[in-house]
Amino acid sequence: DTEVTQTPKHLVMGMTNKKSLKCEQHMGHRAMYWYKQKAKKPPELMFVYSYEKLSINESVPSRFSPECPNSSLLNLHLHALQPEDSALYLCASSQGILAGVTDTQYFGPGTRLTVL
Amino acid sequence: QKEVEQDPGPLSVPEGAIVSLNCTYSNSAFQYFMWYRQYSRKGPELLMYTYSSGNKEDGRFTAQVDKSSKYISLFIRDSQPSDSATYLCAMRRGAQKLVFGQGTRLTINP
Numbered sequence: 001d002t003e004v005t006q007t008p009k010h011l012v013m014g015m016t017n018k019k020s021l022k023c024e025q026h027m028g029h030r031a032m033y034w035y036k037q038k039a040k041k042p043p044e045l046m047f048v049y050s051y052e053k054l055s056i057n058e059s060v061p062s063r064f065s066p067e068c069p070n071s072s073l074l075n076l077h078l079h080a081l082q083p084e085d086s087a088l089y090l091c092a093s094s095q096g097i098l099a100g101v102t103d104t105q106y107f108g109p110g111t112r113l114t115v116l
Numbered sequence: 117q118k119e120v121e122q123d124p125g126p127l128s129v130p131e132g133a134i135v136s137l138n139c140t141y142s143n144s145a146f147q148y149f150m151w152y153r154q155y156s157r158k159g160p161e162l163l164m165y166t167y168s169s170g171n172k173e174d175g176r177f178t179a180q181v182d183k184s185s186k187y188i189s190l191f192i193r194d195s196q197p198s199d200s201a202t203y204l205c206a207m208r209r210g211a212q213k214l215v216f217g218q219g220t221r222l223t224i225n226p
Contacts, residue, residue: 004159006159031212033212040124040219040221041218041219042204042216042217042218042219043160043216045213045214048212048213050212055212056212056213088157088159090159090160094212097211097212101147101148101167101208102148102165102167103148103208103211103212104150104162104165105162105214106162107152107159107160107161107162108159109158109159110157110158110159112157
């Protein structure tokens with residue numbers, strides 16, 4: 001089973017709202033990722049958690065706040081977003097750095113976010 | 117120059133044709149190569165991954181890597197309308213980062 005689940009599938013929020021995106025995997029993976037994808041563009045890395053610790057932040061604005069409560073869960077807290085933040089937000093997971101160069105990322109279906 | 121170049125297409129072929137999708141890269145440090153398929157408004161689905169130069173086959177799909185030319189390909193045989201999607205090549209840079217191509221939009225016409 002290589003399934004990564006994400007909720008909600010769709011989210012519409014105003015610029016003053018606070019919302020959260022959730023991601024879950026039960027593959028025993030120890031690395032989890034958040035990506036942002038705009039239409040007709042490849043995914044852009046936002047954050048990486050390795051063994052529940054934030055290891056990479058790709059200079060993402062503070063209005064995006066990631067959280068990794070345990071090895072199976074990953075959240076992305078959203079606050080005071082802008083309309084240009086509307087995109088498909090993808091979660092991915094992989095075995096982690098111990099898998100070495102062949103570490104492979106598996107993606108969830110994404111949350112389509114619209115900011116009004 | 118982008119690290120990974122991929123023709124965005126769109127590419128349209130008749131059902132049953134052999135499809136060739138390609139990426140070139142400039143960083144010789146890339147060692148691990150993946151192809152993802154992404155249907156409209158869905159997440160990328162891992163199709164194939166390969167570590168070494170040469171060919172790797174899985175059903176109707178063949179992934180080919182030529183490290184000397186810094187060139188990778190994905191071949192789809194007996195293409196089906198259900199293969200219509202965007203195909204993304206991806207390569208490992210560093211411990212946890214992937215570098216993606218722009219994606220090629222493919223349409224298989226019945």
